[in-house]
Amino acid sequence: MVENAIVDSDKNASTNRGPKMISENTNVFYGDKQALFDINLEIGQNEVTALIGPSGCGKSTFLRCLNRMNDVIDICRVTGKITLDGDDIYDPALDVVQLRARVGMVFQKPNPFPKSVYDNIAYGPRIHGVGNTKAELDEIVQSSLERASLWNEVKDRLDEPGTGLSGGQQQRLCIARAIAVNPEVILMDEPCSALDPIATAKIEELIDELRMNFTIVIVTHSMQQAARVSQRTAFFHLGELVEVGDTAEIFTNPKDDRTQGYITGRFG
Amino acid sequence: MTDMTTPKAERAATIRRPDLSAARINRRYGAEKRFRAYGLLAIGAAIAMLAILLFSIVSKGYSAFVQTYVQLEVTLTEAEIDPDRTGDPEVIRNANWRKITFESLRAEFPDVKSRSETRQLFGMISGNAPIAVRDYVLDNPDAIGTTASIWVKVSDDIDTFNKGFIDRNLEEDDRRVKDNEIVWFDTLDGQGRVEAKFNTTLFTSGDSREPEQAGVLGAVVGSLLTLIITLVLSFPIGVMAAVYLEEFAPKNRLTDLIEVNINNLAAVPSIVFGLLGLAVFLNFFGLPRSAPVVGGMVLALMTLPTIIIASRAALKAVPPSIREAALGLGASRLQAVTHHVLPLAMPGMLTGTIIGMAQALGETAPLLMIGMVAFIVDIPSGFTDPATVLPVQIFLWADAPQRAFVERTSAAIMVLLTFLVCMNLLAVLLRKRFERRW
Numbered sequence: 001m002v003e004n005a006i007v008d009s010d011k012n013a014s015t016n017r018g019p020k021m022i023s024e025n026t027n028v029f030y031g032d033k034q035a036l037f038d039i040n041l042e043i044g045q046n047e048v049t050a051l052i053g054p055s056g057c058g059k060s061t062f063l064r065c066l067n068r069m070n071d072v073i074d075i076c077r078v079t080g081k082i083t084l085d086g087d088d089i090y091d092p093a094l095d096v097v098q099l100r101a102r103v104g105m106v107f108q109k110p111n112p113f114p115k116s117v118y119d120n121i122a123y124g125p126r127i128h129g130v131g132n133t134k135a136e137l138d139e140i141v142q143s144s145l146e147r148a149s150l151w152n153e154v155k156d157r158l159d160e161p162g163t164g165l166s167g168g169q170q171q172r173l174c175i176a177r178a179i180a181v182n183p184e185v186i187l188m189d190e191p192c193s194a195l196d197p198i199a200t201a202k203i204e205e206l207i208d209e210l211r212m213n214f215t216i217v218i219v220t221h222s223m224q225q226a227a228r229v230s231q232r233t234a235f236f237h238l239g240e241l242v243e244v245g246d247t248a249e250i251f252t253n254p255k256d257d258r259t260q261g262y263i264t265g266r267f268g
Numbered sequence: 269m270t271d272m273t274t275p276k277a278e279r280a281a282t283i284r285r286p287d288l289s290a291a292r293i294n295r296r297y298g299a300e301k302r303f304r305a306y307g308l309l310a311i312g313a314a315i316a317m318l319a320i321l322l323f324s325i326v327s328k329g330y331s332a333f334v335q336t337y338v339q340l341e342v343t344l345t346e347a348e349i350d351p352d353r354t355g356d357p358e359v360i361r362n363a364n365w366r367k368i369t370f371e372s373l374r375a376e377f378p379d380v381k382s383r384s385e386t387r388q389l390f391g392m393i394s395g396n397a398p399i400a401v402r403d404y405v406l407d408n409p410d411a412i413g414t415t416a417s418i419w420v421k422v423s424d425d426i427d428t429f430n431k432g433f434i435d436r437n438l439e440e441d442d443r444r445v446k447d448n449e450i451v452w453f454d455t456l457d458g459q460g461r462v463e464a465k466f467n468t469t470l471f472t473s474g475d476s477r478e479p480e481q482a483g484v485l486g487a488v489v490g491s492l493l494t495l496i497i498t499l500v501l502s503f504p505i506g507v508m509a510a511v512y513l514e515e516f517a518p519k520n521r522l523t524d525l526i527e528v529n530i531n532n533l534a535a536v537p538s539i540v541f542g543l544l545g546l547a548v549f550l551n552f553f554g555l556p557r558s559a560p561v562v563g564g565m566v567l568a569l570m571t572l573p574t575i576i577i578a579s580r581a582a583l584k585a586v587p588p589s590i591r592e593a594a595l596g597l598g599a600s601r602l603q604a605v606t607h608h609v610l611p612l613a614m615p616g617m618l619t620g621t622i623i624g625m626a627q628a629l630g631e632t633a634p635l636l637m638i639g640m641v642a643f644i645v646d647i648p649s650g651f652t653d654p655a656t657v658l659p660v661q662i663f664l665w666a667d668a669p670q671r672a673f674v675e676r677t678s679a680a681i682m683v684l685l686t687f688l689v690c691m692n693l694l695a696v697l698l699r700k701r702f703e704r705r706w
Contacts, residue, residue: 069596074519101598111589113608123607124597174593181597 020045020185020215021066021103026080028061028070035061039080039241041234043185048207048216050230050247052223054262057236059219060108063187066217067103068096084185101128104183108190110170112162112177117154120162120173121145124181140180148176149206168199175206179214186210188218192225204229223263227251235259325685329678335467335480336430337419338393338456342372342401346413349405357406365398369420377452385448392449394421394480419463424479424672426453430462433671444671470679474645475661479672482665484680486647490560490640490655491629491687493648497564498571498628503621505568506575510617513576514583515605534573541570542634550638557639558654566634571624578620582613615699622695626688632659658684 019042028036036058043049043066051059061070068089070076082089089099101124112120121141122131131137141158145151150172154165162173171191178186188207192200207216207229220226226233227247234244235258243250243259254260346353349363370390374380380389394400397420404418405411421427428434429445430453440447456462474486517523545566549555555562586609594604635641640656641664648655656664658680665677 067596069592072591072595097598097600099598100596104598105592105596107589107592107596109589111587111593113590113593114612123594123599127597127599127603127607177593177597 018045019043020085021217022081022083023062023065024081024083026062026065026078026082028058028065029077029079030073031075035239036065037239041241041244043215043217044232045215046211046213047232048211048218048230050226050233051217051219051236052221052226052233052262053236053242055221058239059234059236060189062236063189063217063219066185066187067100067105069100069105071096101181102183103185103187104178104181106171106174106178106186106188106191108193110167110174110194112165112170112173114161114163116159117145117162117165117173118158120177121180124177128181130181144176144180145173147179147210148172149202150176166199168195168202171195171199171203172206175203175210179210183214185215185217188216190219190221193221200225223251235262237262325678325681329675329680329682331431331433332470332675332679333467334431334464335469336422336427336462336464338422339417339419339461339463340369340372340393340397340401341375341415342368342418343375343415344368344405344412349412355409360406360409360412361402363402365402369393369398369401376456388446388449389452392423392426392452394423395478396421396481419465421469421480422462424670427480428671429453430464431675470676474647475643475656475664476645477643479668479670479676482673482676484658484661484683486644487656487658487661487680488683488687490563490644490648491657493560493651493655494563494567494635494640494657495625495629497561497651498567499621499625501565501568502571502575502624506572506621506624507579507617509572510576510579510583511605511610514580515609516601530573530576534577537633538570538631539633539637541566542637544569545634546637556652556654558642558644558656559652560648560655561651562638563635563640563655563657564651566638567628567631570631570634571628574624574627575617575621578623579613579617582616582620583609585616586612611702614702618695618698618702622691626691629657629688629691630659630684632657632663635660658687 021043023039023041023043026036026039027034039062041049041062051063053059064070065078065082066089070078078090084099084102087094089103113123115123118141121144122137125131125137125140131140142151142155145154150169153169154173162170165173171194175186175188175191192203195203204225207218210216211231218226218229230247232244233247233250235242235250235254235256237258243254243256245255250259251263254263348368350356350359352359373389373393374386377389380386400420401418404416408416422430425434425444426449429436429450434443434445436443436445436450445453453462469481470483472485473481473483476482513523513526545562549562549565550557555565590608590612591604594608595601599607635657639654641660642654642656643664644654644656646653662677662680662684665673665680
């Protein structure tokens with residue numbers, strides 16, 4: 001593949017049509033233990049927002065609040081307010097299924113369904129009533145795979161199980177599966193942690209392309225990755241949001257000592 | 269990424285190196301060898317016991333698959349069978365077949381005169397023989413007026429004697445086949461008129477007081493009908509309960525209590541379920557006694573905990589990442605379960621169900637309580653007909669006094685085992701099918 005596209009954080013492109021999601025004073029508790037403390041964060045439209053921080057700092061927890069994936073954990077409790085286009089996503093009247101159709105997610109470990117490549121992609125559109133004819137579905141599958149730059153590699157093996165692909169292909173399959181639903185926001189929880197550098201480069205390139213159409217929030221342990229793909233970076237530490245700002249700013253001129261310490265590798 | 273490992277030679281002096289002495293290695297190898305030997309020993313012991321079990325059953329039971337027949341020269345005179353030459357099967361059916369059959373046997377041995385000897389002679393052939401002769405004539409009406417050679421079954425004692433299970437050298441008082449019977453038998457045998465044929469009766473008829481007329485078909489059909497009811501009730505209920513408890517129910521004290529009680533139910537002696545069935549299904553709801561429908565319901569109660577526990581284990585084994593993937597795409601919880609979790613858990617659920625069904629197939633005690641232990645000759649034709657099941661049939665035959673039932677008991681066990689093997693094969697096939705879809 002092309003050794004390509006360590007794209008700079010070009011802030012001047014697109015963006016800044018106002019925040020897509022806003023978190024106000026979000027607290028998360030697992031039972032008696034508080035995992036997140038008063039998180040206030042704005043996620044800009046058509047931007048890549050990177051969440052960085054040492055292990056256990058709550059960045060994945062925060063990410064999972066954004067499409068209420070924490071709901072499945074019985075002991076998890078969320079207070080505060082998170083809005084998507086101004087609508088409170090924790091409003092009891094809101095249908096969580098619709099929320100997740102608008103806020104998609106890609107997980108740390110590639111988790112394709114043990115079905116064919118085709119069915120993996122077609123599953124989302126099917127359950128949301130998109131693509132009622134075979135031709136429409138075919139088109140959605142192809143365009144999603146193309147957008148995830150996987151089409152050329154799998155176009156001859158759409159009937160083979162998705163679990164038979166390589167790790168990097170599986171993760172791109174999962175991204176294709178997420179974008180097949182056409183969500184507005186895509187949440188990525190360390191999408192490259194299980195991948196080799198080449199696959200990682202492909203996915204990073206992909207993330208940058210997807211920014212045109214989607215708002216992306218990515219959790220990453222790799223500061224280089226955050227620097228490469230994101231426009232804004234938020235640094236979490238011990239359940240608190242320490243600092244948030246333009247990526248270039250955070251990495252070159254952090255305001256907080258803890259951020260400084262983390263990005264220079266002194267702790268974390 | 270940069271290479272972070274730098275040689276730290278200065279530290280090497282203080283490092284404690286692993287003990288790589290030969291003694292330690294030998295000890296480790298010894299332990300591994302011993303462990304492997306224990307494993308092989310355990311497997312060997314298990315296989316040996318299974319082999320002993322199978323050998324004992326087969327060696328006792330194989331003789332039940334043959335039945336001794338004797339050829340009778342039956343004089344079919346028209347005057348006796350159909351005096352008015354009507355040709356009507358009803359008339360033929362009502363002829364005195366007992367007399368005709370016994371006369372032909374007596375004709376073989378003209379010197380048998382006394383009443384007791386005659387009774388002994390007639391006792392050598394099965395009570396079913398006149399019916400066999402009648403059926404022969406009904407099938408071949410042209411034979412009337414001729415002398416036909418018809419093969420009829422011998423009685424169970426003679427059959428046992430022919431199979432060599434009664435020692436002719438014993439004192440006459442100690443054996444069930446008396447001296448004169450042996451003489452008559454030898455005479456017939458010498459004329460080549462005794463033959464062991466495949467015992468079709470064993471597979472085509474129901475129970476009987478006469479061993480040579482007893483078969484397992486009634487019990488097989490009874491078992492089948494009972495298991496159908498068990499499966500139809502316990503599989504959906506068990507899977508539904510497991511899915512709800514595992515995927516939807518909140519984890520609180522109530523669900524904990526339910527879980528503990530399900531585990532307890534799995535250990536309740538099966539006879540308790542039988543008593544429950546007796547009290548509730550028969551006495552309260554007034555369902556028919558001895559019927560497969562009630563037996564199936566009782567066995568379903570008994571099987572449910574097994575199926576629920578196995579199904580929950582299968583659901584737990586589905587990686588959470590699959591649920592998250594589905595939920596993350598905007599699938600509802602029900603969709604995530606029915607589209608992804610359930611198909612993945614299905615092989616495990618089927619295995620659990622088959623284990624439960626195999627358990628139900630071999631269950632006797634609860635069925636005794638609801639009357640499925642009755643002596644039932646007719647082959648059940650529906651779920652509410654009186655029926656018995658294979659293990660109960662085995663239990664009944666094992667209890668029967670006649671020597672000929674010993675081999676039939678073993679034969680019935682073989683049939684039961686075959687039934688079991690077929691069920692397990694079916695389970696394996698089903699599992700393979702479900703797994704191949706992925």
